[in-house]
Amino acid sequence: MARKSLVGVVADELLDRIISGEFPPGSSVPGELELSARHDVSRMTVREAMKTLEAQRILSVERGRGTFVNPLNRWSSLEAVLRAASEGQNGPAAAVQLIELRRMLETGACELAAQRITDDELDGLRNCVADMRKAHQANNVASFVAADLAFHDQILHASENVFVAVLFEPLHRVLEKGRTETSKVPDIQEHAIGHHQNIFEALAARDPRQARNAMDAHMQQTLDDLRSYVLEA
Incomplete structure (x- = not known):
């Protein structure tokens, strides 16, 4: 499987966990090491997946503190918002x-x-x-x-x-x-x-x-x- 596809898989699964309420708004998400072990992928793949969600404003990176889930009203991806509306806790x-x-x-x-x-x-x-x-x-x-x-x-x-x-x-x-x-x-x-x-x-x-x-x-x-x-x- 191409690295780009793996990036999408990791990003989608993390988004699913966010939508399900496992990581509510304001909470931190697992780090690169934990996610790379969970998905059996490289840290580079995890990093790109996190960047994808950050670009959609689903995640925010706070240097020295970690990566946190943004409130739904800050998300910029229509597809992600629709998934949250149809599948999530909101x-x-x-x-x-x-x-x-x-x-x-x-x-x-x-x-x-x-x-x-x-x-x-x-x-x-x-x-x-x-x-x-x-x-x-x-x-x-x-x-x-x-x-x-x-x-x-x-x-x-x-x-x-x-x-x-x-x-x-x-x-x-x-x-x-x-x-x-x-x-x-x-x-x-x-x-x-x-x-x-x-x-x-x-x-x-x-x-x-x-x-x-x-x-x-x-x-x-x-x-x-x-x-x-x-x-x-």
């Missing part, structure tokens, strides 16, 4: 922050979509809401989540802003996991269906302000439901 806070991010981006995307959406795209949104209703009645969580995600994806693309769609693509795995958890609650499904219908009607009216407000109300309801049914359950 789930509740990450879930709230993800809704905050969606609120900032999706309300604007919905406002743009109201001015640009096509009749075919509106038909697609109508079908998504219908699919959500059918899945709710059949208690099919997987189908409900698929229709829910498809509805939001259509709006992002209907905004015709390529940056918005690209920004959301890496979030898909985390969104799917989060929706699957919350959508197990029938009341949350009912709330979502009502808000998706309101968003559809605002877009069908091609009213930018109404569309923005409808999406904002949906994001607020999503946050309220997360706190009431999941985080405080």
